[in-house]
Amino acid sequence: MEFDRRSFLHLLSASALSSTFPDSIARALAIPANNKTGTLADVEHIVFMMQENRAFDHYLGSLSGVRGFSDPRAVQLHGGNSVFYQPLVAGTPEPYVLPYHPTAANLGMQFIEDLEHDWDTTHIAWNVGNWDQWVPAKSPLTMVYLTRSDIPYHYALADGFTVCDAYHASLLGPTDPNRYHMFTGWVGNNGTGGGPVVDNAEAGYSWLTFPEILQDAGITWRVYQDIGAGLDAAGSYGDDSTDAYVGNYGDNSLLYFDQYRNAPTSSPLYQRAVTGTNAAVSGTIFDQFRADCAGNKLPQVSWVCAPEAYSEHPNWPANYGAYYVSQILDALTANPELWSKTVLFVLYDENDGFFDHMVPPTPPQSAAQGLSTVPITNEIYPGGTDTTSGVSPPGPYGLGARVPMFVISPWSKGGWVSSEVFDHTSLIRFVQARFGTESAPLTNPNITAWREAVCGDLTSAFNFATPNDATVTLPSTANYIPPNNEQDPVSYIPLPPVVQTMPVQESGTRRARAVPYGLNVASVASLSSKIVTLTFSNTGARTAVFQVRSASLLQAPRSYTVSPNATLTDTWEFAADGVAAYDLSVYGPNGFFRQYRGSALALTATNLESNLVYDTSAQGVTLVIKNVGTVPATVQVQNVHTGEATVHAVASGATFSSFVSLVQHAGWYDFLLTLESDVNFQQQLAGHLENGEASTTDPAMG
Numbered sequence: 001m002e003f004d005r006r007s008f009l010h011l012l013s014a015s016a017l018s019s020t021f022p023d024s025i026a027r028a029l030a031i032p033a034n035n036k037t038g039t040l041a042d043v044e045h046i047v048f049m050m051q052e053n054r055a056f057d058h059y060l061g062s063l064s065g066v067r068g069f070s071d072p073r074a075v076q077l078h079g080g081n082s083v084f085y086q087p088l089v090a091g092t093p094e095p096y097v098l099p100y101h102p103t104a105a106n107l108g109m110q111f112i113e114d115l116e117h118d119w120d121t122t123h124i125a126w127n128v129g130n131w132d133q134w135v136p137a138k139s140p141l142t143m144v145y146l147t148r149s150d151i152p153y154h155y156a157l158a159d160g161f162t163v164c165d166a167y168h169a170s171l172l173g174p175t176d177p178n179r180y181h182m183f184t185g186w187v188g189n190n191g192t193g194g195g196p197v198v199d200n201a202e203a204g205y206s207w208l209t210f211p212e213i214l215q216d217a218g219i220t221w222r223v224y225q226d227i228g229a230g231l232d233a234a235g236s237y238g239d240d241s242t243d244a245y246v247g248n249y250g251d252n253s254l255l256y257f258d259q260y261r262n263a264p265t266s267s268p269l270y271q272r273a274v275t276g277t278n279a280a281v282s283g284t285i286f287d288q289f290r291a292d293c294a295g296n297k298l299p300q301v302s303w304v305c306a307p308e309a310y311s312e313h314p315n316w317p318a319n320y321g322a323y324y325v326s327q328i329l330d331a332l333t334a335n336p337e338l339w340s341k342t343v344l345f346v347l348y349d350e351n352d353g354f355f356d357h358m359v360p361p362t363p364p365q366s367a368a369q370g371l372s373t374v375p376i377t378n379e380i381y382p383g384g385t386d387t388t389s390g391v392s393p394p395g396p397y398g399l400g401a402r403v404p405m406f407v408i409s410p411w412s413k414g415g416w417v418s419s420e421v422f423d424h425t426s427l428i429r430f431v432q433a434r435f436g437t438e439s440a441p442l443t444n445p446n447i448t449a450w451r452e453a454v455c456g457d458l459t460s461a462f463n464f465a466t467p468n469d470a471t472v473t474l475p476s477t478a479n480y481i482p483p484n485n486e487q488d489p490v491s492y493i494p495l496p497p498v499v500q501t502m503p504v505q506e507s508g509t510r511r512a513r514a515v516p517y518g519l520n521v522a523s524v525a526s527l528s529s530k531i532v533t534l535t536f537s538n539t540g541a542r543t544a545v546f547q548v549r550s551a552s553l554l555q556a557p558r559s560y561t562v563s564p565n566a567t568l569t570d571t572w573e574f575a576a577d578g579v580a581a582y583d584l585s586v587y588g589p590n591g592f593f594r595q596y597r598g599s600a601l602a603l604t605a606t607n608l609e610s611n612l613v614y615d616t617s618a619q620g621v622t623l624v625i626k627n628v629g630t631v632p633a634t635v636q637v638q639n640v641h642t643g644e645a646t647v648h649a650v651a652s653g654a655t656f657s658s659f660v661s662l663v664q665h666a667g668w669y670d671f672l673l674t675l676e677s678d679v680n681f682q683q684q685l686a687g688h689l690e691n692g693e694a695s696t697t698d699p700a701m702g
Contacts, residue, residue: 031336033410033467040434040464042411044341048427049304049328050182050251051321052175052313053117053352056165056402059318061099062147062503063158065417065510065697066165067358069099069503072670072700073593073686074357076585077132078553083357084502086143090127090136097135099143099355099503102494107150108319113491115141115314115353119173119198122353123395126172128369129547129557131359138353140496145354145503146318153322154404157346162412162461162513166589168360169350169400170424170451176200178349178400179253181424183303184209185446189378189397198381198392202256209257210428211301213442215268219435220299222292223252225276226285226307231255244308244316246279251305251349272299290331293338301431304328314352315491329408340410345427345458348403359587360399361421361545363450364559371568372561374453374543399423399455407458411467417697418461418513419590420542421454429457453543453563460513463694509666509696516542517690519592522611523683525582527600527629530574532582534596538562540690544589550575551583551597574600581680591668591698592687599680606633606678608650612669616691620661621669623685627652633675640670640686641699662689666696 034042061068075083079093088095104110115138124137134142148155157163170181177187177197184207188195193207214221225231228247241247254260254273263269279285285307292298312321325346333339363379364370383394405422425447436442518539525532538544546560552575560568574582581599586592599605607629613622627633627650638645639660650656662669670686688695 031340031410034341035467038465040459040462042341042464043343043409043434045298045300045302045338045343046431046434047298047302047304047328047332047342047344048182049306049325049344049346050179051306051325051346051348052249052251052311053114053350054312054318054348054404055351055354055356056167056358056404057099057356058145058351058354059151059154059404060158060163060165061145061357062505063155063163064506064508065701066158066163067419067591067698067701068165068505070505070701071357071591072698073587073591075131075359075547075549075587076551077130078551080551083131083359086134086355087132088135088140090133097140097143097496098500099145100494100496100500101147101503102144102492104492104494107146108322109317110492111315111317111489112144113141113315113493115139117174117350117353118200119392122172122400123393126395129359129362129559134355138355141493142353142355143496144494148506151318151322153319153326154406157406157408159415160413161409162407162414162416162418164405164407164418164420164422164461165402166358166419167347167403167405167422167426169348169398169403171198171350171398172360172396172400173198173350174200175251175349176202176253176256178424179251182349182427183211183253185425185428185444186378186448187397189381189448196381196397198397202250204258204261205256206258208444208446209254209259210431210444211254211273212259212269213444214301214431214435217435217440217442219301219442221301222272222299223254223276223303223305224289225252225305226279227276228280228307231274231276241280243280245310246285247307248276248305249308249311249313251311252303286327286331289328290334293331293335296335296338298338298342300435312348315489343407343409343411346406346408348405349424351401351403356402358402359547359557360401361454361547361561362396362399362559363561365394365396369556370548370558370560371570372450373563373566373568374561375449376561377450378448379450407461409462411462411464413467415510416461416513417510418515420456420460420513420515421545421589422458423451423455425451426455426458429455430459433457433459450561454545454561456516456542460516505701507702509699509702512695512697514692514694515590515690516540517544517589517592518614519544519546519588519687520612520614521546521586521594522609523584523594523596524609525596525598525607527605527607530600532572532574532584532596533569534572534584534586535567535569536560536562537567538564540564546586546588548572549585549587551585588687590688590690593684594686595682595684597680597682598678601680605629606631606675606681608633608635608673608681608683610673610683610685612685614689615659616689618659618661619663619667619689619691620659621689622657622659623671624655624657625650625673626655634677636674636676638672638674640672641665641668665699667691668698668700670700
């Protein structure tokens with residue numbers, strides 16, 4: 001169905017076109033949050049708006065205070081380059097492609113080309129955890145990124161509310177299976193109800209969906225969408241509209257389940273998931289949502305599905321999506337009483353093939369790839385047929401690449417960062433935490449034990465106790481209204497520059513929500529047997545995943561999932577390539593890092609064991625260095641944050657310890673241990689002292 005410019009603009013309300021959006025948002029945000037109990041119970045409405053196909057670094061890598069382009073502990077690839085130096089050819093460190101910013105004007109309104117983002121190419125990029133084949137799998141376009149000047153509205157959301165910089169897609173693959181995680185908790189991992197689904201597939205499924213659980217519990221819910229050409233056009237549920245400015249782009253995944261396809265028109269499943277506005281005939285795509293907000297009829301739980309043009313799916317412009325988000329937020333804040341009780345989550349289903357530098361947590365596929373204290377049942381895809389290549393390789397379902405997540409509410413104002421690990425099942429968990437009770441929990445049997453342990457429930461991203469201490473003003477999105485109703489825009493394909501440089505991240509830190517981890521690692525190197533033993537411990541309240549990477553080409557990364565108050569131990573042989581040596585790096589949540597490097601050129605070589613003892617009451621750590629070698633050692637300890645270095649003589653068999661206050665650096669620490677007598681030896685201990693209190697983000701990123 002074709003529309004000229006006049007007809008298209010008629011579909012948008014006059015108030016939307018003339019709205020003084022920043023004034024209305026600022027006015028609404030000045031109204032105090034519902035703070036009746038000072039707890040999660042003050043939330044009465046939850047709205048999920050899952051947009052399409054953008055990676056975290058692609059959108060927010062240059063935002064200040066998040067783990068982006070200035071990450072001091074980005075993983076190293078084989079060959080010694082940072083993960084940002086993605087090889088042009090698999091297996092060779094050079095030539096490489098760095099993240100690059102396209103040169104086109106008004107980049108937020110450009111139609112940047114779509115990339116491959118299926119199961120197969122994403123697992124090629126993942127490469128058993130090496131995370132080093134993005135360019136061969138996706139093309140150099142994978143390294144494109146945007147900045148504040150391109151997408152100022154998105155950056156203003158982060159400045160004004162809370163952004164999550166450890167929020168991951170649920171699956172290393174495309175849209176549909178990630179949205180199945182949001183709506184149901186999994187993709188039928190064990191073959192239930194027509195699964196597992198690892199690529200875009202929209203056949204009829206029958207496993208249990210979360211809205212059915214809500215329905216049975218008496219929790220009100222709804223999917224807000226436009227019906228486009230009809231949600232069952234051409235006999236297939238979804239949205240087959242040829243007009244990208246109406247419909248739901250097929251993003252209401254409930255329409256691919258037989259429970260909804262076969263539901264009587266009078267049933268709650270049909271009325272709440274298979275109906276919507278009809279903007280191609282009359283009104284606007286926002287009418288139903290606005291009316292329910294204004295009339296205090298917004299359900300307790302809602303999902304919003306945008307038309308294709310507003311979904312932010314490449315090749316559609318990012319700022320078309322900003323305009324759509326602004327209209328949803330404007331509808332909510334137009335009713336201040338409603339907004340005082342509402343949370344809006346704006347997130348993205350997957351990364352579209354755009355690069356993100358953070359290696360996602362994954363369960364080990366075998367003992368050779370790591371260990372887990374948590375069962376990994378239904379988290380490893382055994383391989384099989386799909387809709388892309390015919391045969392999909394085996395591998396972990398997820399977690400997938402990081403994607404942006406904005407937590408927008410009266411309880412999350414103030415420009416905060418939350419670095420707890422989340423994924424799309426965390427959305428379900430948040431609803432469970434709010435509306436489930438001890439006597440009537442909203443139990444979802446689909447979420448696996450591993451995923452429930454590793455991914456948080458998003459409650460840590462809020463301040464429910466004292467929320468009314470911040471205000472924010474957002475920029476207008478009036479200039480982002482599509483200038484026409486172009487259906488098949490020509491894609492913009494920016495090429496990497498001839499002279500490449502690393503992107504510059506905005507300076508400064510942000511306020512950080514507490515994260516529930518208490519991580520440590522102990523390393524013991526046996527020079528005689530040429531074995532390194534690593535012991536992982538976690539005294540926090542949330543399960544954590546460590547990844548260990550070896551500098552040796554012969555040793556693949558391993559993954560270790562450690563439950564609260566648990567430990568795991570594993571061994572690594574000294575590398576067989578080159579000299580007998582070890583060089584292991586350990587990465588964990590919220591910038592946790594350990595490096596252990598040394599050799600066994602002689603049995604009399606210096607051998608030190610280092611560890612940290614955390615002291616939350618004194619806001620510091622005690623660095624403990626034990627000389628387990630046969631010769632005295634003179635060790636230099638550099639405090640990377642201050643630049644100060646001290647030298648300590650430690651006799652064979654002796655132990656040196658020193659308390660270091662972390663008050664000056666908000667709990668962040670980074671110690672580098674070296675020896676003048678052994679250039680092969682180096683240990684580094686970095687991370688954050690977690691004490692359950694709010695803090696600031698890593699100053700090394702600022």
